[in-house]
Amino acid sequence: MKRFICTLAACAIALALAPWPAAAGQDAQGKIIEELRKEIQELRGEMNSQRQSYENKMGDMQRKLDALSRRVEVNKPSGEEELSAALAKQKGGGTVSAEGSSVAAAIQSMNPQASVILDTIYYNDDTDDGFSEMSHKMAGFGHSHGGDDEDEHHHGLKKGFNLRHVELAFSAEVDPYFKGYANVAVTEDNAEIHEAYIDTSALPWGFKLRAGKFFSNFSRINSQHTHDWDFVDAPLIYTLTLGDHRLLDKGAQLSWLAPTPFHLLFGVEALQGDNEMMFNYLGGDNLPEKNGPRLWVGWLKYSPNLFGGHGLEIGPYFARGVHQEAHDGNSDGTEDHWLNGHSQFYGVDVVYKYDSGKAYGEGDLTLQADYFRRAKDLSVEQHDLAPALIGKDRTATQDGYYVQGVYGFLPRWRAGLRWEQVGLTNKDTFPDGTSADYDASWRLTGMVDFTPSHFSRLRLQSAYGSYAMDGGEDQEAWQVWLQLMVSLGTHGAHKF
Amino acid sequence: MKRIILGLCRALIPLALIVMLSSGTISAAGKLNIVCTTTDLASIAKAIAGEEAQVTSITTGMEDPHFIQAKPSYMIHARDADLWVRVGMGLEVGWEPPLIDGSRNAAIRPGSSGHLDASEKVLRLEVPTTRITRAMGDVHPEGNPHYWLDPLNGRIVAGEIAKRLIKLDPARAQAYQKNLESFRNHLDDAMFGSMLTHRLGGARLWAWQVKGDLERRLTELGMLKDAGGWWAAMRPFKGQGIITFHKSWIYFSNRFGLKVLDELEPKPGVPPSGPHLKKIVGLIETNHVKLILQEPFYPVKAASLLASQTKAKVVVIANSVGGDPLAKDYISLINLIVSRTSKALR
Numbered sequence: 023m024k025r026f027i028c029t030l031a032a033c034a035i036a037l038a039l040a041p042w043p044a045a046a047g048q049d050a051q052g053k054i055i056e057e058l059r060k061e062i063q064e065l066r067g068e069m070n071s072q073r074q075s076y077e078n079k080m081g082d083m084q085r086k087l088d089a090l091s092r093r094v095e096v097n098k099p100s101g102e103e104e105l106s107a108a109l110a111k112q113k114g115g116g117t118v119s120a121e122g123s124s125v126a127a128a129i130q131s132m133n134p135q136a137s138v139i140l141d142t143i144y145y146n147d148d149t150d151d152g153f154s155e156m157s158h159k160m161a162g163f164g165h166s167h168g169g170d171d172e173d174e175h176h177h178g179l180k181k182g183f184n185l186r187h188v189e190l191a192f193s194a195e196v197d198p199y200f201k202g203y204a205n206v207a208v209t210e211d212n213a214e215i216h217e218a219y220i221d222t223s224a225l226p227w228g229f230k231l232r233a234g235k236f237f238s239n240f241s242r243i244n245s246q247h248t249h250d251w252d253f254v255d256a257p258l259i260y261t262l263t264l265g266d267h268r269l270l271d272k273g274a275q276l277s278w279l280a281p282t283p284f285h286l287l288f289g290v291e292a293l294q295g296d297n298e299m300m301f302n303y304l305g306g307d308n309l310p311e312k313n314g315p316r317l318w319v320g321w322l323k324y325s326p327n328l329f330g331g332h333g334l335e336i337g338p339y340f341a342r343g344v345h346q347e348a349h350d351g352n353s354d355g356t357e358d359h360w361l362n363g364h365s366q367f368y369g370v371d372v373v374y375k376y377d378s379g380k381a382y383g384e385g386d387l388t389l390q391a392d393y394f395r396r397a398k399d400l401s402v403e404q405h406d407l408a409p410a411l412i413g414k415d416r417t418a419t420q421d422g423y424y425v426q427g428v429y430g431f432l433p434r435w436r437a438g439l440r441w442e443q444v445g446l447t448n449k450d451t452f453p454d455g456t457s458a459d460y461d462a463s464w465r466l467t468g469m470v471d472f473t474p475s476h477f478s479r480l481r482l483q484s485a486y487g488s489y490a491m492d493g494g495e496d497q498e499a500w501q502v503w504l505q506l507m508v509s510l511g512t513h514g515a516h517k518f
Numbered sequence: 519m520k521r522i523i524l525g526l527c528r529a530l531i532p533l534a535l536i537v538m539l540s541s542g543t544i545s546a547a548g549k550l551n552i553v554c555t556t557t558d559l560a561s562i563a564k565a566i567a568g569e570e571a572q573v574t575s576i577t578t579g580m581e582d583p584h585f586i587q588a589k590p591s592y593m594i595h596a597r598d599a600d601l602w603v604r605v606g607m608g609l610e611v612g613w614e615p616p617l618i619d620g621s622r623n624a625a626i627r628p629g630s631s632g633h634l635d636a637s638e639k640v641l642r643l644e645v646p647t648t649r650i651t652r653a654m655g656d657v658h659p660e661g662n663p664h665y666w667l668d669p670l671n672g673r674i675v676a677g678e679i680a681k682r683l684i685k686l687d688p689a690r691a692q693a694y695q696k697n698l699e700s701f702r703n704h705l706d707d708a709m710f711g712s713m714l715t716h717r718l719g720g721a722r723l724w725a726w727q728v729k730g731d732l733e734r735r736l737t738e739l740g741m742l743k744d745a746g747g748w749w750a751a752m753r754p755f756k757g758q759g760i761i762t763f764h765k766s767w768i769y770f771s772n773r774f775g776l777k778v779l780d781e782l783e784p785k786p787g788v789p790p791s792g793p794h795l796k797k798i799v800g801l802i803e804t805n806h807v808k809l810i811l812q813e814p815f816y817p818v819k820a821a822s823l824l825a826s827q828t829k830a831k832v833v834v835i836a837n838s839v840g841g842d843p844l845a846k847d848y849i850s851l852i853n854l855i856v857s858r859t860s861k862a863l864r
Binding site: 105228384 | 578580581582585586587588589590591593594597611612613614615616619620621622624627641652655656674703704707712716718719720721722723724725726728729764787788789815816817
């Protein structure tokens with residue numbers, strides 16, 4: 023306190039001197055005044071904080087007194103009772119009601135949550151037969167499987183208007199132990215069950231079991247539904263190796279959330295092995311019969327604890343299963359040789375997400391990359407034309423990767439870029455001992471989308487690529503998509 | 519066959535050991551682990567649980583609480599939680615389900631004693647009474663979920679948290695009860711000033727406020743001059759109209775007698791548009807609106823445009839604990855909002 027008064031006095035003197043500055047000492051005096059001013063301000067701040075702390079102490083003391091005096095007033099009706107009575111009356115008042123709507127909500131919540139996704143696309147490209155047809159002739163991706171049902175699962179987009187499919191999804195808690203989910207995709211011609219599975223919800227120690235038909239959870243692209251992707255279509259390597267449905271199969275999945283201080287999730291899947299491209303199964307007279315499950319998938323998801331809006335997930339994966347092929351070597355319309363063995367793939371995908379915290383997705387960023395490699399390890403089981411080749415090996419490898427980024431450049435607007443390459447190490451070795459290497463293909467895709475609300479999205483996407491074809495030549499192609507997607511029904515939550 | 523079984527055992531034993539050891543360490547700590555979806559709930563939970571629990575929040579108070587990225591690391595918080603507290607009323611509908619699901623923690627699933635929906639007993643506003651459609655924007659069927667900005671709701675939530683903690687951990691019931699009383703005393707003092715609460719009791723003052731006759735009663739008792747706190751600070755501005763960005767200030771305004779004339783968002787969740795802003799300029803001029811209120815995570819462009827065309831002032835205030843360095847806890851958050859709004863309305 024004394025110090026304060028002294029400084030004040032000094033200040034007063036300095037200020038008194040100020041109006042009569044000596045011409046020479048003006049600057050120096052100005053400085054002194056400035057310093058003194060600063061000091062006064064500091065002291066003021068100190069005073070204020072001291073006053074604050076005294077006030078706080080006084081408040082605490084008063085509170086203690088209050089508590090004491092309240093204890094004395096025992097015979098008064100309790101204020102809390104009066105308050106709850108007032109609150110009860112208020113809630114019954116009509117304008118501010120809770121109970122009424124809760125009852126309705128409770129009744130409604132017994133119904134399964136239902137939603138419908140409508141996904142319409144205008145598509146065009148500058149290839150002769152359409153991109154989807156062309157991609158089947160890409161070097162080292164020739165998929166030769168025996169069935170006559172090659173076109174059955176064709177989801178490739180046609181030039182012009184497309185209704186990709188209408189997805190009807192239902193989910194509900196079955197009871198305290200199970201949850202159920204079903205997703206039926208209706209196309210113009212037929213309906214197919216995309217996913218229908220049961221999840222346990224009460225297993226201890228971080229275990230969860232899933233059974234039914236489901237998308238394998240091995241990577242982000244495979245586990246997400248098409249409408250959750252950041253681009254209209256899947257990266258090339260997925261459609262070229264796994265087909266339009268990726269790995270969607272019947273089976274069981276056991277996953278375990280490790281009790282680690284960071285997120286570490288292990289999963290093992292036993293699947294029937296019915297994928298028509300990578301884990302093709304024929305059985306029958308010329309090929310050995312194999313009971314399901316014929317395909318095993320293992321994956322791991324690791325996510326470190328990053329601060330703020332940063333999120334990262336790294337997911338290595340591996341799969342191995344039975345693979346059989348039937349071929350018509352001399353193109354006479356009948357199958358003449360049969361291959362049997364295994365197919366396997368492995369890879370790793372990485373997702374980084376930044377949540378800016380701003381409204382309407384502005385400033386949010388997603389970076390995503392995946393490397394995928396597939397190896398086919400077969401041998402000739404039966405050969406009508408060249409029996410000498412029986413037992414000889416037929417192997418093939420195929421690989422590809424993509425890197426993509428999507429950024430919210432304005433409220434509700436996002437832009438994205440995807441770079442991908444396939445066939446970096448594509449190689450075939452044939453039963454007769456010969457082998458073939460192939461060139462790589464690449465594609466660059468750009469995307470802009472507008473999300474008016476959480477239930478609708480309009481997207482324009484364009485791609486240009488150069489593709490190494492079976493004949494050794496390169497073919498270039500432009501593609502363009504215009505997509506409008508809406509979701510009806512319950513607000514689905516967004517996974518990471 | 520023997521070899522397979524032996525191999526399986528070899529693989530499973532270390533796994534089982536890890537599981538047992540880790541579950542051992544969690545229970546050995548003995549502290550309750552409370553995870554709240556927002557910082558506001560976490561602040562109240564901390565006040566009630568005291569040193570007896572570890573309290574964490576999913577949000578930091580800086581971001582738009584409607585849209586949080588369901589990061590896997592949040593699932594780890596959820597996995598270790600004994601009690602999960604959410605705002606409810608649909609606020610977290612976009613991100614809470616995958617967190618609870620991914621945590622594999624059955625104890626915190628909705629409906630279990632480890633799951634507390636803090637909105638259960640609060641005073642709700644804007645509960646739709648007619649049929650709603652999504653054409654109306656992001657309207658929540660359960661009512662407006664921004665209820666924590668009414669300090670009375672904060673008081674109610676504190677009571678609900680205390681009740682649940684006592685149920686989960688009856689051994690420390692006395693401590694929780696004491697902490698609840700102390701939190702309520704602080705809140706009541708901050709609301710009405712300690713002079714009034716000392717003489718009349720905080721709960722009674724709230725009861726009168728809810729009934730709408732606090733001012734009359736105080737006048738009758740000759741105690742109006744003794745009123746302090748937020749209530750007295752905001753009393754001069756009763757009935758004034760304000761504009762807000764999102765429908766998130768309705769509870770605060772309702773408690774302190776302000777009138778929200780319109781929002782910059784033409785519909786909840788839809789960003790401001792030219793024609794709508796033009797309409798608001800007229801509203802501001804005819805009603806002499808002095809204040810446009812919004813949160814830091816919304817773009818400030820529309821509000822500044824309005825401010826440049828009218829006499830209204832833009833005030834950007836965090837609506838959650840942690841959204842501003844001064845909003846350290848629930849009471850200081852309301853403190854901050856009251857001091858900034860009353861300054862702008864003066």
